[in-house]
Amino acid sequence: MKIAVTEVEYVAHLARLALDEEEKVGFTRQLNDILTHMDRLSRLDTEGVPPTYHAIDMKNVFRADQTRTWLSRAEALANAPDQENGCVKVPRVVEE
Amino acid sequence: MANGYRIVIGLEVHVELRTNTKIFCSCANRFGAEPNTQVCPICMGMPGTLPVLNKKALEYAIKAGLALNCNIASFSKFDRKNYFYPDLPKGYQVSQFDLPIAHGGWINITGEDGQPKRIGITRLHLEEDAGKLLHEGTDAFSSLVDYNRAGVPLIEIVSEPDLRSPEEARQYLTELRNILRYTGVSDVKMEEGSLRCDCNISLNPVTTDQYGTLVEVKNLNSFRAVQRALEYEVERQAALLDSGCQVKRETRSWDDSAGVTRSMRSKEKAHDYRYFPEPDLVPVAVDQAWVETIRQDLPELPEAKRKRFMQDLGLPPYDAEVLTASQELAAFFEECLAVYDDAKTVSNWVMGELLGYLNQEGLDITASPVAPKQLGELLQLIADGTISGKIAKQVFVQVCQTGKDPQTIVAEQGLRQISDSSQLEGIIAEVLAAHPQVAEDFRSGKEKALGFLVGQVMKATRGQANPQLVNELLRKKLQ
Numbered sequence: 309m310k311i312a313v314t315e316v317e318y319v320a321h322l323a324r325l326a327l328d329e330e331e332k333v334g335f336t337r338q339l340n341d342i343l344t345h346m347d348r349l350s351r352l353d354t355e356g357v358p359p360t361y362h363a364i365d366m367k368n369v370f371r372a373d374q375t376r377t378w379l380s381r382a383e384a385l386a387n388a389p390d391q392e393n394g395c396v397k398v399p400r401v402v403e404e
Numbered sequence: 405m406a407n408g409y410r411i412v413i414g415l416e417v418h419v420e421l422r423t424n425t426k427i428f429c430s431c432a433n434r435f436g437a438e439p440n441t442q443v444c445p446i447c448m449g450m451p452g453t454l455p456v457l458n459k460k461a462l463e464y465a466i467k468a469g470l471a472l473n474c475n476i477a478s479f480s481k482f483d484r485k486n487y488f489y490p491d492l493p494k495g496y497q498v499s500q501f502d503l504p505i506a507h508g509g510w511i512n513i514t515g516e517d518g519q520p521k522r523i524g525i526t527r528l529h530l531e532e533d534a535g536k537l538l539h540e541g542t543d544a545f546s547s548l549v550d551y552n553r554a555g556v557p558l559i560e561i562v563s564e565p566d567l568r569s570p571e572e573a574r575q576y577l578t579e580l581r582n583i584l585r586y587t588g589v590s591d592v593k594m595e596e597g598s599l600r601c602d603c604n605i606s607l608n609p610v611t612t613d614q615y616g617t618l619v620e621v622k623n624l625n626s627f628r629a630v631q632r633a634l635e636y637e638v639e640r641q642a643a644l645l646d647s648g649c650q651v652k653r654e655t656r657s658w659d660d661s662a663g664v665t666r667s668m669r670s671k672e673k674a675h676d677y678r679y680f681p682e683p684d685l686v687p688v689a690v691d692q693a694w695v696e697t698i699r700q701d702l703p704e705l706p707e708a709k710r711k712r713f714m715q716d717l718g719l720p721p722y723d724a725e726v727l728t729a730s731q732e733l734a735a736f737f738e739e740c741l742a743v744y745d746d747a748k749t750v751s752n753w754v755m756g757e758l759l760g761y762l763n764q765e766g767l768d769i770t771a772s773p774v775a776p777k778q779l780g781e782l783l784q785l786i787a788d789g790t791i792s793g794k795i796a797k798q799v800f801v802q803v804c805q806t807g808k809d810p811q812t813i814v815a816e817q818g819l820r821q822i823s824d825s826s827q828l829e830g831i832i833a834e835v836l837a838a839h840p841q842v843a844e845d846f847r848s849g850k851e852k853a854l855g856f857l858v859g860q861v862m863k864a865t866r867g868q869a870n871p872q873l874v875n876e877l878l879r880k881k882l883q
Contacts, residue, residue, distance in 0.1 A: 370458070376425075400544065
């Protein structure tokens with residue numbers, strides 16, 4: 309086992325995922341399987357093979373610096389659970 | 405205050421780039437618009453949207469990197485920095501982790517010994533800004549979010565831990581701001597948030613080379629706040645160490661009105677950002693020829709300008725520093741110099757009368773009511789004896805207020821200096837007649853008496869007499 313249930317719980321917390329006990333055990337097993345497979349890949353000789361940074365072999369896709377209006381404010385806020393004064397309203401974030 | 409300790413400071417500076425549009429979408433990048441009027445599905449983090457890199461933002465990042473003597477990476481990529489905060493619509497910030505666009509640079513500041521001191525720049529990377537949380541105008545349980553700033557292009561500039569005092573940190577920040585302002589990639593206004601600074605500071609006993617425990621200080625809203633917060637931290641950490649306590653590794657927030665830093669408990673646990681490569685953006689391979697084109701495009705930077713002003717024009721270091729604080733001020737000085745070729749005199753007038761007037765009126769040099777040519781002509785009028793230096797100061801204020809040329813003001817108000825001895829002789833005779841005792845005092849050797857008489861003549865001519873000539877004439881008369 310490379311990772312334990314506690315690590316799954318930690319990552320789930322960071323990602324704001326609520327997992328029940330069964331899911332925690334299930335994901336722990338699946339993630340360990342994936343990591344074991346990674347180990348197998350690591351044994352391959354990759355000397356001289358450039359690292360892959362992206363799944364598709366493309367680079368330098370750019371946009372020109374020109375403005376375009378897309379959404380009205382009403383449209384932009386349409387999905388917000390709550391709003392006030394043209395802003396999205398959220399539970400207060402307390403910075404201590 | 406911190407005797408026996410070495411102070412180690414590094415700065416992380418975020419600078420908003422002055423592009424027309426955001427970094428990954430076509431929304432306007434403009435400060436001060438109504439909330440949520442410069443947003444789109446991409447910067448609002450709607451599912452299914454795809455970001456595309458703004459080429460101008462990349463160009464500006466490269467330009468800033470070159471101005472800071474960095475190496476520009478030939479291959480660079482974007483990564484996701486994952487955390488939850490209401491100002492971050494996607495739940496991650498697109499940033500750069502292991503392959504930043506630029507690294508390994510430096511800038512010079514003036515060290516404590518007066519010699520240039522090189523401060524290393526670890527890296528410079530591109531990322532997107534977050535939205536803005538507004539707390540006012542709501543009930544105590546809510547915050548309001550404006551996403552206009554979400555997706556504004558930022559560069560983050562990380563210094564090496566080379567700074568050894570709060571004063572050096574202030575100098576580094578000032579020089580960094582000036583350089584970036586010269587390049588034109590940002591308007592670097594701390595009060596508008598287009599330049600933001602976080603500090604890392606630690607203290608360790610001078611008897612060891614090992615760094616002490618690092619404390620991060622946030623919420624620094626002005627250059628003064630940066631220096632004050634660092635001074636406060638030096639005292640605080642030194643006091644802890646003196647009493648045998650340990651400094652806690654933490655993030656602290658500067659409270660400007662109270663003048664203290666406070667622990668930010670909310671930030672402690674969240675430092676696991678789980679960076680991974682951004683799959684929605686393809687890597688960037690920068691062409692060396694393009695980098696060279698951008699390099700050619702760099703203006704003369706503050707340090708080079710300062711050197712030139714000192715070496716070629718013979719200005720003192722203080723003058724060179726003041727005049728090069730902004731490109732516009734330096735340009736004003738040089739345009740003035742083209743009309744009146746005496747660098748120190750021009751410098752005195754620009755730093756004294758001009759900056760004094762602009763400060764008093766709250767104006768920027770770009771809004772100067774006096775044109776460089778007008779100031780040059782005014783100085784010319786002093787040099788050729790048309791007006792005295794004293795009258796020139798009055799004329800200067802009038803040029804500011806009316807926009808008229810100095811010659812016009814001098815002609816209209818008859819301020820021309822009286823350098824014709826026949827015109828002055830009558831007045832001198834009157835003054836001597838009115839003050840026979842003073843005249844007698846001078847004759848009997850009281851050198852000071854002459855000053856009084858010169859003053860009386862100046863007064864009688866409303867300051868327009870050529871004082872040197874008055875002096876000469878009086879001496880001749882009193883022989």
